[in-house]
Amino acid sequence: MSPHQGSDAPRSDVESIEMRMLLEAVYQHYGYDFRKYARGSLRRRLWRRADAEGVKTISGLQERVLHNPLAMDALLMDLSVNVTAMFRDPTFYVALREKVVPILRTYPFIRIWNAGCSTGEEVYSIAILLQEEGLLERARVYATDINERVLERADHGVIPLERMRAFTQNYQRAGGRSAFSEYYKADRDQARIDRSLLENVVFAHHNLVSDKSFNEFHLIICRNVMIYFDKELQDQVHELFYESLVNLGILALGNKESIRFSSVASCYEELDPEEKIYRRSE
Amino acid sequence: MRYDIVTIGSSWGGLAAIRSVLAGLPADFRPAVVIAQHRSSDSRDKGLAAYYDARCDLPVRTIEDKQPIEEGHVYFAPPDYHLLVDRGFFELSVDLRVQFARPSIDVLFESAVDAYGERVIGVVLTGANADGAAGLSCIHKNGGFTIVQNPATAEKPDMPLAALEAVKRPGAVLDLDEIPTYLTKLAGESS
Numbered sequence: 250m251s252p253h254q255g256s257d258a259p260r261s262d263v264e265s266i267e268m269r270m271l272l273e274a275v276y277q278h279y280g281y282d283f284r285k286y287a288r289g290s291l292r293r294r295l296w297r298r299a300d301a302e303g304v305k306t307i308s309g310l311q312e313r314v315l316h317n318p319l320a321m322d323a324l325l326m327d328l329s330v331n332v333t334a335m336f337r338d339p340t341f342y343v344a345l346r347e348k349v350v351p352i353l354r355t356y357p358f359i360r361i362w363n364a365g366c367s368t369g370e371e372v373y374s375i376a377i378l379l380q381e382e383g384l385l386e387r388a389r390v391y392a393t394d395i396n397e398r399v400l401e402r403a404d405h406g407v408i409p410l411e412r413m414r415a416f417t418q419n420y421q422r423a424g425g426r427s428a429f430s431e432y433y434k435a436d437r438d439q440a441r442i443d444r445s446l447l448e449n450v451v452f453a454h455h456n457l458v459s460d461k462s463f464n465e466f467h468l469i470i471c472r473n474v475m476i477y478f479d480k481e482l483q484d485q486v487h488e489l490f491y492e493s494l495v496n497l498g499i500l501a502l503g504n505k506e507s508i509r510f511s512s513v514a515s516c517y518e519e520l521d522p523e524e525k526i527y528r529r530s531e
Numbered sequence: 532m533r534y535d536i537v538t539i540g541s542s543w544g545g546l547a548a549i550r551s552v553l554a555g556l557p558a559d560f561r562p563a564v565v566i567a568q569h570r571s572s573d574s575r576d577k578g579l580a581a582y583y584d585a586r587c588d589l590p591v592r593t594i595e596d597k598q599p600i601e602e603g604h605v606y607f608a609p610p611d612y613h614l615l616v617d618r619g620f621f622e623l624s625v626d627l628r629v630q631f632a633r634p635s636i637d638v639l640f641e642s643a644v645d646a647y648g649e650r651v652i653g654v655v656l657t658g659a660n661a662d663g664a665a666g667l668s669c670i671h672k673n674g675g676f677t678i679v680q681n682p683a684t685a686e687k688p689d690m691p692l693a694a695l696e697a698v699k700r701p702g703a704v705l706d707l708d709e710i711p712t713y714l715t716k717l718a719g720e721s722s
Binding site: 287288289290292293294331332333339422473475476477480483503505506507509510 | 573594595596597598609612613615616617622623624625626627638641642645
């Protein structure tokens with residue numbers, strides 16, 4: 250549709266050069282690799298950090314993060330923390346119950362990987378669902394993230410009470426079978442997730458960009474994480490997931506993420522096309 | 532100027548306004564039309580696209596991450612995601628709401644400028660907030676064409692007024708029924 254469409258040539262405007270230099274510098278000095286993140290969100294997040302640091306250019310931000318580890322910490326939070334909610338997209342959890350749980354039931358022991366768990370809202374939701382289906386006891390859920398600090402928070406299991414209450418409606422629409430308040434204890438303005446839900450959850454550091462497969466899973470849930478990656482990195486992570494699934498294992502993506510545009514499209518069957526739940530077919 | 536993409540932002544009253552705009556675009560309208568309409572986070576996507584698809588000569592599509600942008604197609608930002616434009620394809624994000632909105636019109640407009648520079652047309656329609664003003668200003672400053680719905684005839688004037696505050700002299704201030712003809716003329720000139 251334009252001279253630009255499909256053009257993979259690197260952009261040569263000053264801002265694009267600055268972005269590439271910053272990401273390269275961060276990678277070489279700190280080891281974090283954001284070089285293949287999707288441009289639009291990455292650019293917004295970099296400028297948000299530049300504004301917060303009071304610098305006028307991306308080059309200015311580069312100087313800050315190279316010479317001040319605290320500025321790098323802040324940038325890392327900005328680039329790696331994805332916002333989520335418990336039972337986000339309730340219909341996804343209905344599909345998980347109706348179409349995936351019956352398959353999981355056939356395994357004596359269930360291994361699940363929640364990749365890019367961020368602050369934990371998704372893995373709490375998965376644990377609640379498994380509990381209600383009587384599967385939590387024989388499941389192990391690996392919740393991984395690139396960011397150690399959010400992992401600690403996720404493991405801590407404390408959420409502002411007000412936020413927790415806002416999830417109640419999601420829980421009900423997701424087909425929840427109890428009172429949502431049974432899963433947490435209110436402590437002043439905080440909600441503490443019931444520890445028994447997290448007994449079979451293992452929080453671990455894993456970098457989808459650079460780390461390898463570490464187990465074989467019956468179910469991998471990775472929702473709205475890969476939307477922040479460019480197409481090349483998405484394909485790379487799809488290869489990783491494919492290798493990390495048992496034969497006939499299940500992959501669940503965010504409901505606007507499609508396997509259609511990826512290199513592994515032909516390796517999966519659709520279990521629920523609407524909710525983007527796929528089953529490894531070979 | 533050859534325009535590649537028309538980005539439209541609307542909020543309160545937007546569904547009817549968009550219907551008028553889309554219904555007036557001819558089947559050979561060349562630029563892609565991308566719409567950020569504020570709506571409830573749990574509204575379903577498919578119904579909306581199907582509704583407009585039946586009332587417009589251009590194919591109306593929902594969006595998935597990294598989907599290619601095709602000319603002559605109309606696209607809606609999915610509810611509860613930010614929609615960003617890259618060169619030739621879409622990108623989605625679930626980052627925090629911007630000015631209480633997700634999708635944010637500003638996010639869409641600014642990303643369109645990043646991808647297509649001056650070959651962007653931005654349109655701000657009815658709405659009861661100020662989303663789109665910063666984005667339209669960005670389009671304006673980078674040489675794109677800006678259109679604001681006449682606040683006097685908008686169902687909610689706040690959004691057009693905020694846009695006019697940010698862009699003092701937009702390319703055009705138009706009544707709703709003038710917009711499709713105007714867009715068609717702009718798209719025609721550009722080919």
